[in-house]
Amino acid sequence: MGHYLMILVLILVPLDRCYNGYKFSDTLGHIKTQTFANVQQRAVQDLISRILPNRSSEFSITINSTFTVDDREAFQIKKLNDKIQITATTGVTAASAFNYYLKYHCHAHISWEVSQLALPQILPAVDIVITLNDRFRYYQNVCTTSYSFVWWNWQQWEKHIDWIAMNSFNFVLAFNGQEAIWQRVYEKLGLSQDDIDEHLSGPAFLSWLRMGNLRGWGGPLSQSWHQRSLHLQHKIVERIRQFGIVTILPAFAGHVPRAFKRLYPDTNMTKMSIWNQFPDKYCCPYFIDPTEELFQTVGKLFIEEQISEFGTDHAYNCDSFNEMDPGNTDLTYLSNVGKGIYKAMTSADPKAIWVLQGWMFYSDAFWNDLNRAQSFLTSVPTGKMIVLDLQSEEFPQFTRLNQYFGQPYIWCMLHNFGGTLAMYGSAGVINTDVIEARAAENSTMIGTGLTMEGINQNYVIYDLMTEQAWRKESVDLSDWFRNYSRRRYGRKDEHAEFAWQVLKDTLYNFNGIERLRGQFVVTKTPSLNIVPWTWYNYTEVFNAWNSLILASDNLKNSPGYLHDLVDLTRQVLQDNGDIYYEKLVKTFRNKDLIEFQKLATIFRGIFLDLESILATNEAFLLGKWLEAAKSCANNTKEEKLFEYNARNQITLWGPWGEIMNYAIKQWSGVVKDFLYPRWDEFVYALNFSLVYNVTFNQPLEQGLIFLLYEEPFTFARDIYPTEVRGDTIQIAKSILARSWYTNTEFVPTTLKTIPVRNRKIPKKYQKGIKRCNSNKGFGGTSLEVRRGSSKIRDLNVMDYYFS
Numbered sequence: 142m143g144h145y146l147m148i149l150v151l152i153l154v155p156l157d158r159c160y161n162g163y164k165f166s167d168t169l170g171h172i173k174t175q176t177f178a179n180v181q182q183r184a185v186q187d188l189i190s191r192i193l194p195n196r197s198s199e200f201s202i203t204i205n206s207t208f209t210v211d212d213r214e215a216f217q218i219k220k221l222n223d224k225i226q227i228t229a230t231t232g233v234t235a236a237s238a239f240n241y242y243l244k245y246h247c248h249a250h251i252s253w254e255v256s257q258l259a260l261p262q263i264l265p266a267v268d269i270v271i272t273l274n275d276r277f278r279y280y281q282n283v284c285t286t287s288y289s290f291v292w293w294n295w296q297q298w299e300k301h302i303d304w305i306a307m308n309s310f311n312f313v314l315a316f317n318g319q320e321a322i323w324q325r326v327y328e329k330l331g332l333s334q335d336d337i338d339e340h341l342s343g344p345a346f347l348s349w350l351r352m353g354n355l356r357g358w359g360g361p362l363s364q365s366w367h368q369r370s371l372h373l374q375h376k377i378v379e380r381i382r383q384f385g386i387v388t389i390l391p392a393f394a395g396h397v398p399r400a401f402k403r404l405y406p407d408t409n410m411t412k413m414s415i416w417n418q419f420p421d422k423y424c425c426p427y428f429i430d431p432t433e434e435l436f437q438t439v440g441k442l443f444i445e446e447q448i449s450e451f452g453t454d455h456a457y458n459c460d461s462f463n464e465m466d467p468g469n470t471d472l473t474y475l476s477n478v479g480k481g482i483y484k485a486m487t488s489a490d491p492k493a494i495w496v497l498q499g500w501m502f503y504s505d506a507f508w509n510d511l512n513r514a515q516s517f518l519t520s521v522p523t524g525k526m527i528v529l530d531l532q533s534e535e536f537p538q539f540t541r542l543n544q545y546f547g548q549p550y551i552w553c554m555l556h557n558f559g560g561t562l563a564m565y566g567s568a569g570v571i572n573t574d575v576i577e578a579r580a581a582e583n584s585t586m587i588g589t590g591l592t593m594e595g596i597n598q599n600y601v602i603y604d605l606m607t608e609q610a611w612r613k614e615s616v617d618l619s620d621w622f623r624n625y626s627r628r629r630y631g632r633k634d635e636h637a638e639f640a641w642q643v644l645k646d647t648l649y650n651f652n653g654i655e656r657l658r659g660q661f662v663v664t665k666t667p668s669l670n671i672v673p674w675t676w677y678n679y680t681e682v683f684n685a686w687n688s689l690i691l692a693s694d695n696l697k698n699s700p701g702y703l704h705d706l707v708d709l710t711r712q713v714l715q716d717n718g719d720i721y722y723e724k725l726v727k728t729f730r731n732k733d734l735i736e737f738q739k740l741a742t743i744f745r746g747i748f749l750d751l752e753s754i755l756a757t758n759e760a761f762l763l764g765k766w767l768e769a770a771k772s773c774a775n776n777t778k779e780e781k782l783f784e785y786n787a788r789n790q791i792t793l794w795g796p797w798g799e800i801m802n803y804a805i806k807q808w809s810g811v812v813k814d815f816l817y818p819r820w821d822e823f824v825y826a827l828n829f830s831l832v833y834n835v836t837f838n839q840p841l842e843q844g845l846i847f848l849l850y851e852e853p854f855t856f857a858r859d860i861y862p863t864e865v866r867g868d869t870i871q872i873a874k875s876i877l878a879r880s881w882y883t884n885t886e887f888v889p890t891t892l893k894t895i896p897v898r899n900r901k902i903p904k905k906y907q908k909g910i911k912r913c914n915s916n917k918g919f920g921g922t923s924l925e926v927r928r929g930s931s932k933i934r935d936l937n938v939m940d941y942y943f944s
């Protein structure tokens with residue numbers, strides 16, 4: 142496979158030409174497809190057969206690498222002889238043309254979760270040419286691979302690569318299989334299997350292993366995992382390249398297993414600092430100084446090994462300082478570090494281009510000093526590095542950093558952290574700022590991109606952002622959202638359109654600088670100190686929800702509609718969680734026992750309603766995530782480990798809740814067995830304190846919640862459904878019928894009581910407690926909670942509490 146591609150390189154490069162209309166074509170001209178036109182054409186035809194099995198013969202595809210407009214990539218769509226004829230510069234532009242035609246001429250819709258492909262009997266006539274604005278359309282965050290793709294099989298990848306191509310992304314990370322490459326490199330450098338095993342983390346945490354944030358957590362990786370991911374990576378890379386898309390491979394960033402210190406005692410390497418309080422056992426690998434000879438040796442070996450396995454398109458991602466600062470402020474040193482990193486790439490591949498995530502320039506105060514940033518960025522020849530301006534929709538850095546001191550950058554929308562599910566976005570910002578950034582004086586912007594940490598949320602905002610690849614001016618957002626509703630649901634519906642107009646002006650009009658992390662009362666660890674915050678008017682969102690439900694007779698057969706009805710109902714319940722939490726805490730503080738009982742019933746009911754609506758749609762099922770994880774395993778021991786990885790990532794995120802709730806999912810199953818039990822426990826304790834007039838001990842309560850509910854969830858092996866249960870519309874309507882969700886000022890006096898959960902502590906949980914306090918055990922009077930090796934809490938347990 143690797144050799145096959147190398148041959149293609151030799152033959153094809155001289156035949157192709159650069160798109161000179163784009164900036165930096167002298168240094169980046171070679172970062173383009175190396176695939177024959179007929180291969181690209183075939184790939185697009187196959188894609189069309191997968192999307193429209195019965196109508197693919199109505200489309201014809203021509204790939205013509207000299208078909209450009211003003212030296213820019215372009216596509217033409219023309220109806221001729223009863224066929225839709227697409228001519229495009231590359232396969233990916235042709236696939237984008239196909240999607241453009243479906244969206245804008247057939248009112249069809251293809252998203253991550255659902256498709257709507259009811260095309261007209263006779264395909265509409267068309268004759269247009271669309272030019273792509275920039276040389277690059279980038280896709281992925283280094284974390285997406287862990288939050289969204291980690292358990293995917295080839296079928297899921299194939300579908301997703303089709304989506305990537307249809308949305309014009311021509312510059313994408315190809316990150317699978319790299320630990321298998323590292324295994325070989327480490328062996329060559331003298332590490333034993335034990336050295337490697339204590340370093341490589343489990344599948345769900347590989348992104349942070351790769352950035353040097355942690356090591357070993359959730360691991361080790363088996364040979365069967367390596368085989369599986371190598372096999373996948375071969376297929377992914379092959380398919381991506383068939384479309385004419387350029388792959389970005391990882392490069393060596395400097396982080397190495399602890400064993401390096403033993404094996405190479407004379408090399409200058411420093412232990413990484415602790416990341417998010419991870420205990421020593423799972424953090425702090427060594428970092429080889431990039432100015433060291435050993436850095437060159439390792440970096441070169443790693444790239445050579447990858448090239449021999451996968452071939453290369455000459456683009457390499459490398460982030461040495463993600464959420465970690467270089468620890469040395471000397472400007473010459475910073476420049477030498479940059480040079481060292483780049484040299485290791487070019488010594489293996491002289492045509493290498495360094496792709497750098499610019500997250501550090503925002504997240505780390507170290508880089509507030511412009512001279513440091515300049516030394517680092519200009520250490521590499523201009524145009525040999527591409528910076529991903531990682532969260533341009535909220536914290537753009539290109540202006541502050543003076544257009545990256547001349548280095549080209551890509552304008553990226555990050556939007557989502559941890560793959561959490563709240564509905565929000567900045568439609569207004571992405572609609573205007575991308576265009577302004579491109580047109581700015583001396584702009585070095587060379588592309589647009591998506592850098593979400595997790596997919597499968599807020600598709601609407603990604604659909605809008607993706608169109609910036611070709612839009613020359615801002616769109617009328619009212620018009621755009623109206624059309625979105627029609628495309629997604631397959632027909633016009635005034636109630637649905639009204640709902641989307643309201644969402645555009647509320648959830649999707651965020652333009653502040655608050656750091657949105659998908660954290661709400663329902664998804665947070667219980668506490669009396671949560672301060673809910675929002676920028677939109679809840680009542681308006683409730684009105685949108687009401688209106689969307691009114692569309693149910695008309696749209697009941699639309700998968701997109703059913704998905705969104707679940708999502709918006711979820712959002713309304715999430716908002717109600719914030720609203721009723723504040724009321725509940727107030728009555729608790731006022732010791733208003735009567736009012737507290739009513740509000741507690743409503744508050745607990747929110748979780749039960751949340752669970753039942755989520756269970757009706759397959760995009761919101763814990764069962765799918767867990768079964769997918771288990772299906773990657775080769776034996777029962779590994780199955781257990783992978784399930785643990787899957788459960789831990791979306792809850793505790795670390796052995797002791799180091800990044801608790803960061804990647805939490807509002808999924809059926811998670812609500813039932815994680816979010817609800819912990820809040821129910823908390824409410825129980827508040828009630829207990831009111832009823833028996835005893836002091837409420839919050840640290841104690843949180844400690845108990847950790848030991849009784851949060852941690853045990855990660856070790857449990859319960860099986861969750863992968864099939865939906867319940868009727869979405871019926872359940873949404875019954876939730877709407879509970880007047881208190883939309884009229885939050887009026888709490889009814891009579892509420893159906895929710896049976897109190899059985900709070901007998903199961904045996905397996907008792908074990909958890911004993912482990913933390915072997916002297917006193919369950920039922921004692923004190924409890925110790927540890928984080929890593931340090932004791933963080935001493936708690937007093939009231940015996941009667943469990944009686």
Ligand SMILES: *[C@@H]1O[C@H](CO)[C@@H](O)[C@H](O)[C@H]1NC(C)=O
Binds near residue numbers: 194
């Ligand atoms: C394709 O055509 C077959 C036979 O006419 C039909 O049964 C099937 O439903 C069609 N599939 C789609 C996706 O339209």
Ligand SMILES: *[C@@H]1O[C@H](CO)[C@@H](O)[C@H](O)[C@H]1NC(C)=O
Binds near residue numbers: 205209
């Ligand atoms: C490719 O496109 C160029 C520019 O539009 C055109 O001159 C040329 O004839 C096309 N080649 C083929 C084989 O269609």
Ligand SMILES: *[C@@H]1O[C@H](CO)[C@@H](O)[C@H](O)[C@H]1NC(C)=O
Binds near residue numbers: 364365366368775
């Ligand atoms: C699974 O493990 C068995 C036994 O260890 C091995 O023979 C087999 O090749 C493995 N399967 C994969 C896919 O690696």
Ligand SMILES: *[C@@H]1O[C@H](CO)[C@@H](O)[C@H](O)[C@H]1NC(C)=O
Binds near residue numbers: 430
């Ligand atoms: C060793 O590496 C550290 C960090 O990478 C660097 O700050 C320091 O200057 C280096 N020391 C020497 C003697 O090169």
Ligand SMILES: *[C@@H]1O[C@H](CO)[C@@H](O)[C@H](O)[C@H]1NC(C)=O
Binds near residue numbers: 583
């Ligand atoms: C653009 O570049 C020119 C030439 O280097 C410089 O004089 C000018 O100040 C720059 N403009 C901005 C806005 O940085």
Ligand SMILES: *[C@@H]1O[C@H](CO)[C@@H](O)[C@H](O)[C@H]1NC(C)=O
Binds near residue numbers: 616617620621624
């Ligand atoms: C919305 O759809 C109408 C009718 O198809 C079309 O004319 C208009 O350009 C579309 N607007 C946007 C912003 O896509």
Ligand SMILES: *[C@@H]1O[C@H](CO)[C@@H](O)[C@H](O)[C@H]1NC(C)=O
Binds near residue numbers: 679
């Ligand atoms: C919120 O929206 C509702 C419905 O449009 C309106 O009556 C109310 O005044 C708004 N509240 C605020 C604080 O703007």
Ligand SMILES: *[C@@H]1O[C@H](CO)[C@@H](O)[C@H](O)[C@H]1NC(C)=O
Binds near residue numbers: 825
């Ligand atoms: C509060 O405790 C009382 C007495 O045990 C019980 O009757 C009531 O249902 C509890 N309320 C809640 C909200 O747990």
Ligand SMILES: *[C@@H]1O[C@H](CO)[C@@H](O)[C@H](O)[C@H]1NC(C)=O
Binds near residue numbers: 834
């Ligand atoms: C609750 O306890 C406090 C302190 O122990 C005491 O001062 C107060 O009178 C008690 N209230 C009731 C209603 O028993």
